[in-house]
Amino acid sequence: MQGRLLVIGGSAGSLQVVLSILKGIGQGFPLPVLIVLHRNSIFESSLEDLLYVRTHLMIKEVEEKQVLLPGRVYVCPPDYHVLVEQDHTTSLDYSERVNFSRPSIDVTFRSAADVYGPGLSAVLLSGGNADGAEGMEYVQQRGGFTILQDPQTAEVPYMPQQVLLRMTVDRIASADELPAVIRGLAHK
Amino acid sequence: MDIHPIQNEELELLLNDISMRYGYDFTEYSRASLQRRVQRLFLVDRFPSFAEFRYRLQNDCQYFKRFVEEITVNVTEMLRDPTFYRTLRTTILPILATYPFIRIWHAGCSTGEEVYSMAILLSESGLLHKSLLYGTDINPLVIEKARKGIFPVSQMQKYSENYIQSGGLKDFSRYYTANYHLAKFDSSLTARMIFSTHNLVSDFSFNEFQLILCRNVLIYFDRELQAKVFRLFDYSLENFGYLALGSKETLRFSPAAARYRQVGREKIWRKVKDAG
Numbered sequence: 241m242q243g244r245l246l247v248i249g250g251s252a253g254s255l256q257v258v259l260s261i262l263k264g265i266g267q268g269f270p271l272p273v274l275i276v277l278h279r280n281s282i283f284e285s286s287l288e289d290l291l292y293v294r295t296h297l298m299i300k301e302v303e304e305k306q307v308l309l310p311g312r313v314y315v316c317p318p319d320y321h322v323l324v325e326q327d328h329t330t331s332l333d334y335s336e337r338v339n340f341s342r343p344s345i346d347v348t349f350r351s352a353a354d355v356y357g358p359g360l361s362a363v364l365l366s367g368g369n370a371d372g373a374e375g376m377e378y379v380q381q382r383g384g385f386t387i388l389q390d391p392q393t394a395e396v397p398y399m400p401q402q403v404l405l406r407m408t409v410d411r412i413a414s415a416d417e418l419p420a421v422i423r424g425l426a427h428k
Numbered sequence: 429m430d431i432h433p434i435q436n437e438e439l440e441l442l443l444n445d446i447s448m449r450y451g452y453d454f455t456e457y458s459r460a461s462l463q464r465r466v467q468r469l470f471l472v473d474r475f476p477s478f479a480e481f482r483y484r485l486q487n488d489c490q491y492f493k494r495f496v497e498e499i500t501v502n503v504t505e506m507l508r509d510p511t512f513y514r515t516l517r518t519t520i521l522p523i524l525a526t527y528p529f530i531r532i533w534h535a536g537c538s539t540g541e542e543v544y545s546m547a548i549l550l551s552e553s554g555l556l557h558k559s560l561l562y563g564t565d566i567n568p569l570v571i572e573k574a575r576k577g578i579f580p581v582s583q584m585q586k587y588s589e590n591y592i593q594s595g596g597l598k599d600f601s602r603y604y605t606a607n608y609h610l611a612k613f614d615s616s617l618t619a620r621m622i623f624s625t626h627n628l629v630s631d632f633s634f635n636e637f638q639l640i641l642c643r644n645v646l647i648y649f650d651r652e653l654q655a656k657v658f659r660l661f662d663y664s665l666e667n668f669g670y671l672a673l674g675s676k677e678t679l680r681f682s683p684a685a686a687r688y689r690q691v692g693r694e695k696i697w698r699k700v701k702d703a704g
Contacts, residue, residue, distance in 0.1 A: 304647050304676055305458075317676060320647075323460035326436070331458040332647045332676050335465070335501040351460050354433065 243328060244359040245308060246271045246425060247352050249345030249375070251278040251367025253395025257415050258365070262295040262313065264419020270426050271361070272308040274324075274352070276316045276345045278369065288315050304332045316343040323351040339371035349375025358383035361425050363418070365389045367399030377407045385428075387411045387421060433467050438478050442466070445486050452496065452566075453629050456653035465499040472498075493568070500567050501648065505586065506541045506579075508643075509675050510593030513549060515694045517595050520670055521553045524638055530559040533637045533664065535628060536645035537563035540574025540621075546641070547617040548603055552596070556620055562635065564626035571623045577613040581606050628657050633664040640665055643695075644674035651681065658682040665699050672696045 250258060258275060265273070279287060291313070292299045299313045300306075308314065308328050316322045321333040321343050338344035345364070349372065352360050362379040364372045366389060376386050386409040391397035393414040403409060413421045434442075439462070440455075447453045454462060475481040484491050507513050524530050530550075534543045543563040550556040565571050588600040604611040626634070628645070640661050646654050661671055662684045671679065671688065673695040679685045688697040 303678075305651055305681075320676060323458075323464065325458065325460050331460050333458075333461045333464075333501070334503055334644045334647065334674075335461070336503055347464070351464065354460075354463070 242359045243356060244271045244361070245274060245324070245328075245352055245356045246361045246363070246422070247274045247276065247348055248363045248365065249276045249349065249372045250365035251341075251345075251369050251371065251396070251399055253366035253368075254389075256395075257389060257418060259291070259294050260415070261363075261419050261422055262291060262297055265423055265426075267297060268311060269423075270310050272310055273313045274302070274308065274316070274322070274330075274348065275313065276322065276343050276348045278341050278343070278345075278367070278371070279318050291315065302330050302332070305329045316348070318343075321347045323347065324355045326355055328355070339369055341369060341371045345372035346375035346378075350378050353379045353382040353384050356384065358385075360384035361387065361422075363387045363389075363422065364400060364403055366394035366396045368396040369399055370402045372399060373402040373406055376403050376409065380407060380410070385410050385425070387413060387418070389418060390414045434463065434470060434478060436463070438482075439463055439466060442482055442485065445482065446492070446495075449486055450489070450492055451630070452627065454499070456629065456650050456656075458648050458650055461501075461648055462499060465501075469495065469498045496567055497569050500565075501644075502538045502567065502570050504538045504541045504644075505583065505590070507545045507587060507590035507594050508542070510590045510595075512672070512675070512694050512696075513545065513590075513594035515692060515696065516546075516672075517549055517553070519691060520639065520696065521549060521555060525553065525555055527638060528558065530555060530639075531635060531637045532559065532561045532639045532641070533635070534561065534563045535626070535640060535642040535661070537565050537570075537574060537623075538567075539570045539579075540577065540623065541579065542641060542643065543574065543621055543623075544577060544603075544613050544617055547620060548591075548596075549594075550620075551617065552598070556617070559620055561621045562637075563621060563623045566625065566627045566629075568625050571625055575618075575621075575623045577615075577618045578610050579604075579613070581609050581611045584611055628660065629653065633660055635664065636666050636669075637664055638666055638669045639672065640669070641672040642674075643672065644677070646677050647674065655682055658684050662687075662699070667699055667702050669699050670696055671699070 288299045302314045323331045388409040391400040443455045550559050591600040604613045687701040
């Protein structure tokens with residue numbers, strides 16, 4: 241079972257970029273989209289609502305043992321890691337924070353890379369934390385496609401910069417270019 | 429950076445060994461989480477090869493104890509999800525109060541923070557004296573810690589905030605004595621608790637309860653094992669008893685669901701009909 245999946249990871253300063261990506265891909269995108277955002281568990285519990293209102297896409301919070309389906313957008317719940325099983329269902333995990341984060345982008349990237357291999361595309365956006373960098377490298381080692389927001393166009397450049405310190409990504413794109421680049425994945 | 433993770437087939441071998449040798453069956457655990465934790469242990473303990481890891485696990489039962497400790501998740505906190513505890517306080521405890529004796533089971537209680545949270549609620553409702561709280565976990569080490577009722581003082585501010593949000597009206601610090609970096613919880617709470625190891629995969633029901641709490645445990649089990657554990661809970665729950673799950677868990681996919689009714693918006697279900 242291989243299939244394809246798009247995972248988008250972001251932290252501080254990434255919400256606007258996520259919104260423009262989602263608007264850019266619109267309805268009928270042929271890959272399931274899984275979004276891992278660092279968020280405050282108390283104050284941003286309605287991230288799905290916000291994304292829905294702004295994009296009118298079908299947005300769901302990840303539930304455990306749920307099959308990831310094309311054309312849907314899934315958002316990781318606050319305070320749980322999200323992993324992907326071989327049968328393309330999701331598992332939640334309340335274990336220790338990774339890179340001070342739960343959900344951790346590294347955890348989801350790695351787990352998704354194990355399952356989807358070359359079928360995985362991983363996007364890492366703005367943030368002030370090193371989470372996601374190791375995961376990006378792992379995605380690439382497993383044959384997946386890595387896309388990075390150009391740190392120069394990131395509101396908080398630290399997170400994408402950490403990636404560039406350790407690897408050469410497959411594609412760097414400015415915040416403005418990202419929606420088109422990701423739309424292009426549909427035809428890969 | 430590791431580029432040679434333990435393969436699925438290798439993990440399968442390991443789990444079969446463990447099941448045969450020690451009687452612990454992890455084969456129905458959610459594979460992705462398990463894989464991640466086994467992987468991490470393999471790296472932390474610096475095994476040069478999978479074969480050596482496997483050999484050590486087969487032949488060193490002390491190391492197997494460490495394995496169980498490390499691959500099970502023991503993250504917990506007091507009064508986590510304060511609105512859940514508020515519902516317990518305002519909706520569930522007044523009904524339990526009508527029973528002459530209250531038996532509560534915390535299944536997968538880890539280091540016991542939730543058991544102490546419940547004891548505080550019972551105490552404030554004037555029910556603790558007629559309650560018994562059973563805390564069980566697969567992992568003997570966490571049960572040992574739970575019995576002691578000693579938690580890091582550094583957590584107390586967070587717990588105190590949870591306590592207030594859950595509807596607590598007292599000063600949270602009245603429940604513990606701080607000594608350097610440790611907080612020891614009051615022995616009047618501990619006196620109503622019984623801790624024991626229990627494996628939800630293989631052990632049987634050991635009593636009948638009016639309330640079973642099993643929060644953030646089932647997320648680590650696959651659907652079949654979840655269904656099995658729901659049967660165990662169903663069997664262990666009195667008619668009109670309550671089952672409480674974690675905020676992302678649900679009874680919905682269990683065959684038992686038809687006989688349960690959800691209480692409000694929290695993850696609490698009431699058993700309204702016996703299996704018959």
